[in-house]
Amino acid sequence: MARLFPNDIGTRPSGKLLFEEVHPNYNEVYYIPPDVALAEAGLDPAKAESYKKGILDINGQNDYVTIIPINTLPTHKDFLQGKYADLLSITLDGFGYGGAKTEDEVIDLLENLPSCFVKDYDYGLGLRKDYRFIVDILEDLNIQTLVISKKDSTSIDEKGTICTIKYSDFEQIRKTIDRITREARQVSSEVKKISAHNVLAFFLEDETKYPHKDIRKQDGTLARLIAKSSPVLPVHLSKVEQSAAIDLVSSNKSKMAKDQPEALVKLRNDIDLVTLEKLVQTYEEMLAKKLSEDRWQALFNENPFILNMAFGCPIIKIQDQAYVGGRKISGSGEKIADFLVKNSLSNNAALIEIKTPSTSLLNKTSYRDGVYVASKDLSGSLNQVLDQRLKFQQNIFAIKNNSKLYAMETYHVQGFLIVGTMPTEDDKIKSFELFRGNSKDITIITFDELLEKLKHLHAFLSPNLMEKN
Template sequence: MALGFRQHDPARDGTLEVEEVHPNFVEVYFVPPEHSLRAANLDPKKAKQYRTKLLDINGQHRFLTIYPINTFGDKSDFLKPKYGQVERITLDDTHIVFSGFDEAVPTEAEGVLDVLEKLPSAFTKDYAYGLGLAKPYRFIIDAVEELSASREIVIASDQLTGPDAKDAQIFYISKQDFEQARRALNSIDNLAQTAARAVKETTAHNIIAERLGVPKLEPKAGRHPYRKLFTAVAQGKEELSEEDQNAVIGALSSHAASIAEEHPEKLAKLRGDIELVTLEALIKRYEEMLGENLAEGRWQDFFNENPFILNMAFGYPVIKVRDQASVGGRKLSGDGEKITDFLVKNSLTNNTAIFEIKTPQTAILNKTPFRDGVFTPSADLSGSINQALDQKYQFQKQIAQIKDNTRLYDIESYAVHCCLVIGRAPDGDDRKKSFELFRRNSKDVEIVTFDELLEKLRQLSVFLRVADAPQKAKD
């Protein structure tokens, strides 16, 4: 007699009853043990009444059908189907299962145990656990339930994977596809275990190493993408690689039109999430740059990559015309005498504006007061204002020639606005008062500090989060 994974104890595991429906075809039932019936508040003396079908074994047509059920009495779905939708799993043309029986099916419980022991390795073989797919392969069931309305899975050698053309209740999985899925899931489990082991070993090593003052180690992530991902997750890191990010962006781009048509609200939500995450990453980068002593060129590059920040500083919709624009030469791209950091235009009126970018470290007030409580603008601030005004003058003087030579006719110089991004907001009430009095009287050049721009970004992030909160509550 086959023992399967263990010797069965009827008092612990229940028993099997085999009924021969007709020659070479039997139905196998599970009779629950008394302790399970008591746990389910059922009469243990009526065990026979609660027997539930486990198997159909058809030797003539060579198939075996499993009815996965829950066999634990303390569960609410006791003796009910184990899965949400799929009720049966059929193995068609099961040569392995029937080998040794000369085309005849077993009519006794011992023979049934032998059949169960010969089930493919992806299946639970112990009837006390309700049969069906072993837990690591439950994802195959989940996939079928998600992708179809079928209640029966048939694994067959001569069928293509997909719903039956005549009966939507049946979903075929080719033996080849089933084996491919089984091997892939096994591989993922192995990679996850290897990654977890590597992280555990490194973690233990690093705790001791830190106490001893010796260098720490990074866990070996291996070359397989899944193992890299599992290692990152095990470490608490879930960042996508550039390759993975490109794959996600590519997939989204490819299906954006269909998503917009079929699920516009989901696309809008996704766009909002992406914008918020992008904004938060931008804020983090801005904060890091503020902590460094960077040259003007680095900040010009930053605003060139993120021109929408200039929109917030400017106060109305703008389009960047050109960075490092020549406003005193014949062309915007030429070697003019006057170069502005950014030339932008109002997207509605085409009126232009000039941006000058300095650094957060640039002083905006003199260190010593001119009178008690009164501080004068620094030479850097005064010089930067005059620089911007001179660029404005040169641009307005050359605008006609620039438009003709550049063939850029949709820019105007009705009232060229100048914006200066410089320094940090001063500390102290007197210095703050002096700065505000000065810049509010600077009608031709708008002055914005670097930390004020950062605060605007933070306020935008808070606004987006608050606006998103009601939607998440509904979801």
């Protein structure tokens, strides 16, 4: 009889087969474990026949063989019980095996089973380990009986407990699994070699003689997936793989939150850190260019948490390009604030006006020695916010009613002006700080100050800093 692992382990003691004829050319085959297996399992070898278990129904008349998979390992907790949780039997229909009423005939029949089957009853009949995924899929569907048929097409019965798979379809599944297994073993071997090389190269500390190796691009997705288990191999996903990974996490986020909350929090933190790093880079690039107000408004609209950096309290964005009143009977004169926000705890409203980094803050020439006056653009912007605030307070009841925004208050409406960049000369810095420090009710923040706040946040969240602390 062919053994499952003839070259790797010693031959197990053979059990016995017991035949019961149901009718001519139809036999039920029972397995009786060897005495040594029964003893190892804590069972009485003297009662061996009482432990018999049906493992085969061989019906030569109707041309089918039914396999009943059981556990035959004496140390297994489910010794002589079903091999699978829900799948009870596997039937081969229309294979022309004929009948079998002796042990030799059963052995011959088993030798002719498809290659994916265990062919030694002492090792428990059923599908080989590489094909356990087929069983997993069927059990996910609550299938109890698998029929592999050369007569019928692939289907599931009305009760949903019997799955018939056409033999050609089953072979396609088997070949697909075989191909993946073959490729996985080949690629796994390559990844192990490269990993061993990289670890050795790290200790030798000679990049010239022992350069670091990477997974070759042509090794494809499978190589990169296997390489993920090696900390010494960088893995670069394609855009398609990135999208698939994002979709996978998104569709499983609730289960991950329940099963692996710490891992999900770490993933979220890592993503937040990378997103923040990219935002800092984008902000720096925009700051180096002369861009319009619209571009900056779009950036803040897409990343409203930047506006939080301007506040000393948590805020919620209510509306960008918000109407705050001032419309005349002619329809002109309406006031539009770039952003309407509110304190997330008190609901107190605030208005934010966005200018550009290139907006001048001070006049180019000094008013007196060491004293610079606020520029027309800065003072005009300041008055613009004050006017918006006035109109907003005057029209708040109509705005709340028309917009159905009742959870918004005007206890003390703050105004925020994001404008220009910090001067570099000491006298100009002093003049600017004096001006904005005495600007009642309106907080003035420069674009480069917001950038510094973002950088400090990124530095605070970075793992290296966390480890040092």
